[in-house]
Amino acid sequence: MSRSTTVQNKIARIENVFLEKAQYNLTVREQKIMLFLVSNIDPRQKNFRTQIIPVKELEAVLKHDMKKWGGLYVEMKKFARSISKKQITFPTDVVIDGQPLEGYINWFSSVVPKRNEDGLVCISFAFAPELKHFLLKLKQFARIDRSEVLEMKSFYSIRFYQLFKAIYQKQEKYRTVVYKTISVAELRAMLELEDKYTKFTEFRRNVLNPAHAEINKYTSLHLDMEFQRNSKRQVHAVKFMICHRDDVPKQLSLLGDEEKRSISEMTKEEILARSKKFEITHFKKKYPGAYRDAVKKVRETFGDKIDPNHPAYMNSIVGQCHTWFVENVGK
Template identity: 30%
Template sequence: MRGVFLNSEHLVTKSNHLIEARHRQSLTAREQKIILSAVSMIQPDDDDFKTYEIRVRDFHELLGIEGRENYTQMKEIIKNLMTKVIEIPREKGNGWIICNWASHVEYIEGEGRIEFGFDPKLKPYLLQLKQAFTSYKLSNILSLKSAYAIRLYELVKKWQHLGRWEVTVDQLKEKLGIPEDKYKRYGHFKSRVLTSSIEELNANTDITVSFEEVRKSRKIEKITFSVRGMKTKPDSKPKPSNELEGDLLNELNQLSVGYEINIEGYKKLLTLSYFVFNDNYKEELKKLIKLVNKRIDKNNDVNNPVGLMIYILTEKEKLMKQGYHVQKFDEHELDQSGEVIPKWFEDFKNGKKKEEALINPEEQEDLKAFFEGFRS
C-alpha cells in the first residue's frame, strides 16, 4: 500500500488519451473526486499500480464536508462507481479500449478508509508518462460542485498550451458523459451545463475560460473554447503586481552584463520564477542572471541571454508539473571561477553511469535540461 497521504497540492497527471475518453455513464462529482484523489497519489517513478489508501476523514476535510456518510451510503457510492465504464481512444486511432476505472474499491468500516485499485488496462495512461499528458493540482477540482465542471476543466486544461479548443456539440456531450436523451435542446445544454460550468472554473481554478458558438445554417454545431492559465486562485498567495515595472527590474538589469532585460522578457521571467520558486523567486532570478553572465564571460556562446533564462525556467516548470522536485540554483556553482556546469555532470553527459557521476535520478532531467539550454 502506498505510503502517500492525500494532499490537495499533489498533481493529477493523466495521458491525453485518457483525458479524451468517452464517459458513457457520467461520474458524479463525488465519484470523480475519489478517482482523481487516487490518481494524485501515483508517483512519477511508479512502474506498477499499488493499492491507494484514502482516509475518509482527510477526503472530507479537503472537500469541506461537515457531515459523514454512514457505511450504507459509502457502500452505495462505491457500488455505483464500479459500474461506470470509459472508452479510451487507442493511440493509433484504430478503435477503443473499454474498461472500468477501478479493479476494486473497498471501504473498511470502523477504520474510515477507502482502498482503491486501478484497472490494469489504465497503466499506459497513468504510469511513467513522458509525453502527451496533462497535469494539474488536485486542489483545482476539489472545490468544484458540478460533475460537468470537473470534466470540462480536464478537457480544456489539455489545450491550455495552445489557448484554444474547438469541438462539436455532440462530441462535447459524449466526453462529458451526457446521455443522448438529455439536454437535446442546445439552449438547455448551454444554460445548465456549459455556462454554469465555466462560471465555476473561472471562480475556483487556475484557468480562465470563455467560449464562442460556431453556427452551421441556424444550428450551433461547434464550440470554440479560449483558455488562459497562470491566474492566481482565490485561495493562493497573490503574485506581487507592484514589481512589474518597479525596483526589481532595475536591479536585475544592473546585474546583467552586456544585455538588457526588456519589460516583456521580465514579465515572462517573473511569472515563471514565481511559479517554480514561490517566495524565493527574486533571489533565484538573480542567481540565474549571474550564471548566464558567467557563461557569457567564459565562452561567449550565448546569443540570447534572456531567451536562455526563459528556456531554463520553462524546463523547470515542466519538471514540476511532472511531479519532480526542482532544486534551486546552486550557490556553490557561482564560486567555481566561471564553471557553470559541475564536472560530475560533464562525466554523466559523457557516458559514465549515474552512480559514478554521483547524480540523483530525480535531478537527472532537471540538470539535462539545464545543460541543453546552454548549448542552444
C-alpha cells in the first residue's frame, strides 16, 4: 500500500490512553514520520496493513523542518536504523513489591527498503501488532492534525501537543477552558528524560517553554501554565490551561507595559506581590469608579471563557488599573 502526503491523510487518530500514558522519546523527524504513517491507517480495519512509502514522500516530510540534510541515502539509512530500535514504555497492572511493572512495545515489527510496482525506491513499514489497541478499532481517541506540527522544531512540542489535544477534546463539549495538573515527575517520565534537565530551571527552559511557544504559534490550541510549589518552594507540578485559540482570553491586550510579561512566566505569589507593590487595594478605595470600570472591561473581554480565580483574570484587572493610573494620575 502506497500513500501520499495529500491533505486527506493529514489527520492521525490515536487512542487517548496512549497519548496520556505512553512514555517514549523520538527525534522531531521520527515523530513527524510516525504521525504521517498513523494518518495513513484506516482505524476500521482489523489488522495493520504494511505501508510501502516512496522515499521521496518521506523526504518531503523530513525536509520540512529545515534542519541540515545529509543526503537522501544517509538520512533514510539513519532513520530506518533508529526507528526500528525505538520502544514505547507503558505502565501495566502487574505489581511486584508494591511497584507496577512496565511493559515495552516496539513501534514496528519491520522496517525494510524495497521497490514498489512502479520501480520506485520505498521503505516498507509494518506496525507492531501490539499497537492495534491504540490505533485500530478506536473507542476514545484524539484527532491529531499533523499539518499543525510540520513547523515545530522540538519533539517536546509535538508530544505535548498530542497530549493536550487528547485532554482538550475529551472535555471541549462541556467547557471552553480545560485545566489539567500534571506533576513534574510524570512529565519527565512521559518524555523519558531520565538524568536530563534534572533542575527545574533547565526543564522549564529546554522543555516547557519551547513547547508552550510552539503550541501557541502553530496549532489550534492555546496553552498557559501555572507552576505549583511545595512547602520547600520547589515546583512539583504544572497546571495547564488549554483552550481553542479562537477562545483564548484577550488578557495580554489588557496589560500595561509592566504587565506584558507572559502569564505562563508568573506564579500566583508573583502576581500578588506585584499587586501589593502597585497597592491595588488602595487604588480600589481611592478610585472606586475606575476600579469598577476595569473589572467590567475584563469581564466583558473574558465572558465565560475563563475561571475568575485564574491568575490571568487577577493579572488583567491589575493591568487595567495600573494603565488607568499612569494615564490619569501619573507615575
